[in-house]
Amino acid sequence: MxxxxxxxxxxxxxxxxxxxxxxxxxxxxxxxxxxxxxxxxxxxxxxxxxxxxxxxxxxxxxxxxxxxxxxxxxxxxxxxxxxxxxxxxxxxxxxxxxxxxxxxxxxxxxxxxxxxxxxxxxxxxxxxxxxxxxxxxxxxxxxxxxxxxxxxxxxxxxxxxxxxxxxxxxxxxxxxxxxxxxxxxxxxxxxxxxxxxxxxxxxxxxxxxxxxxxxxxxxxxxxxxxxxxxxxxxLYGQDMDETITPWEAGLAWTVALGEERDFIGRTALESARAGGVNRVMVGIVMDEKGVLRHGQTVLTDAGNGEVLSGTFSPTLGKAIGFARIPATAGEGLRVDIRGREVPVRLAKVPFVRDGQAVATD
Amino acid sequence: MKEIPGDLMFLKSHEWVRVEDNGTATVGISDHAQELLGDLVYVELPNVGDTAQAGTAAAVVESVKAASDVYAPVSGEIVAVNDALADKPETINEDAYGDGWIFVVKLSDRDELQELLDPDAYAELVENEDD
CATH class of the missing domain: 3.30.1360.120 (Probable tRNA modification gtpase trme; domain 1)
Known part of the structure; x- marks a missing residue:
């Protein structure tokens, strides 16, 4: 109901x-x-x-x-x-x-x-x-x-x-x-x-x-x-869920490993990091016209990734998003939009802070 | 809801078509459709010279919320597209039946027009949809 x-x-x-x-x-x-x-x-x-x-x-x-x-x-x-x-x-x-x-x-x-x-x-x-x-x-x-x-x-x-x-x-x-x-x-x-x-x-x-x-x-x-x-x-459910660690969701800054504190998940997080984190979450901006959407494939030189949250940014007047991509991916990212490969670039997040664009062209 | 001009015909999927005197047909999406989509931010236009097939996707409109195919109500060669939408997609929100037109086809089969809804039938469809 x-x-x-x-x-x-x-x-x-x-x-x-x-x-x-x-x-x-x-x-x-x-x-x-x-x-x-x-x-x-x-x-x-x-x-x-x-x-x-x-x-x-x-x-x-x-x-x-x-x-x-x-x-x-x-x-x-x-x-x-x-x-x-x-x-x-x-x-x-x-x-x-x-x-x-x-x-x-x-x-x-x-x-x-x-x-x-x-x-x-x-x-x-x-x-x-x-x-x-x-x-x-x-x-x-x-x-x-x-x-x-x-x-x-x-x-x-x-x-x-x-x-x-x-x-x-x-x-x-x-x-x-x-x-x-x-x-x-x-x-x-x-x-x-x-x-x-x-x-x-x-x-x-x-x-x-x-x-x-x-x-x-x-x-x-x-x-x-x-x-x-x-x-x-x-956004929970779109950018991370129970199969994703904070390391893979751009949330390492929220994990406090500084001391011997026994919190739930700590052992798994430490071994995941020791083993090498294969996927990372990045901010992307698309300068061409169009809109980034959840679930679109991101093509990189190190394999495919995917768009997590994606939208049109009213402040920047272009599409922005989060993507999870192979940690070793280089430049030259593209997103598959209805069969068309559209270039996107990595951007620092936040994209906008206190009303002002941070990601500029 | 805005009043629907009497010379339009519709697909159930909310596209409108207006047959012009010269045998071409102008296509857009209905005012109801733009309301459902919300603020439009991108329109993917077909190319002039492409062939539109009735009932298949010929363009894409994207709002902040979602992308939506625009089906061609009739078949024929695309003879014009509304390039102004590239920079001002919101024109569709503001004037869906006028300046917000999307493309023009040269009708190849006028019989296809028989399949379309007249304004009253379309208004009724929309009304029932809201229930």
């Missing part, structure tokens, strides 16, 4: 084109996904991300548990509020999901995992948590609105009480706070500044309405996808 977020009626009232996304009835766009994309890059946009799964972890040994569960090290989180991006791996080093974890208090950490992987994530986390006596609870009562863009924080803060607004505007990047009944985090999935705001479902429709009145443009999943890809951020 299709699930609906508390904002479903709000989207429909705005004329959103709705699609099924991982079992959820979600807005794809409210007219033009490209205009929504530009609104986020240039001003402020908002996304209903209430379909994402908020999981609270509570107990004295929560930190110890997370140091075992996650490939990144929660000991990097020293101050309450600080957030960390990490992969959650299986014993073979494959990615079960990628997530954000917030350090609230020593006995309370909050994670946000993907919607499409909810069931398996909850089952895995609950199973692993038992040995640590950590209580796992899904927060179905929370909605979440991501407000993103150069003017996002000021627009959103204008709706907070003066004290909370002042505090929110002083939040460092990747830090969260609580106030006005909201969980306010300076995080996002667009490459722009902004907040991700968790709110009680009962107050979500009103918050959405007030953000609209404050001049924040509603944006759908279509724009969310082009924004995150421009920002060089992976």
């Amino acid at each position: 299709t699930r609906k977020t508390i904002l479903n009626e709000s989207h429909r009232a705005l004329g959103a084109k709705m699609v099924d996304f991982g079992g959820w009835d979600m807005p794809l766009n409210y007219g033009s996904q490209i205009e929504e994309h530009h609104a986020v890059r240039r001003d402020a946009g908002m996304f209903d991300v209430s379909h994402m799964t908020v999981v609270d972890l509570k107990g004295e040994r929560t930190r110890e548990f997370l140091r075992h569960l996650l490939a990144n090290d929660v000991d990097k989180l020293k101050k309450p509020g600080k957030a960390l991006y990490s992969c959650m791996l299986n014993e073979s080093g494959g990615v079960i999901d990628d997530l954000i974890v917030y350090f609230v208090t020593e006995d309370f950490f909050r994670t946000v995992v993907n919607a499409a992987t909810r069931d398996k994530d909850l089952a895995w986390i609950t199973r692993q948590a038992q040995a640590f006596g950590v209580e796992v609870s899904e927060r179905r009562d929370l909605a979440m609105i991501a407000v993103q863009g150069p003017n996002a924080r000021s627009r959103a803060a204008s709706l907070f009480t003066p004290e909370v607004a002042a505090q929110a505007l002083k939040l460092g990047k990747f830090v969260a706070m609580q106030g006005d009944g909201l969980f306010i985090a300076r995080t996002g999935y667009t490459g722009e500044d902004g907040f991700e705001i968790m709110v009680d479902e009962a107050a979500a429709v009103d918050l959405w309405k007030r953000l609209l009145e404050a001049g924040v443009t509603p944006a759908g999943l279509g724009a969310r996808d082009t924004l995150r890809l421009e920002a060089g951020m992976n």
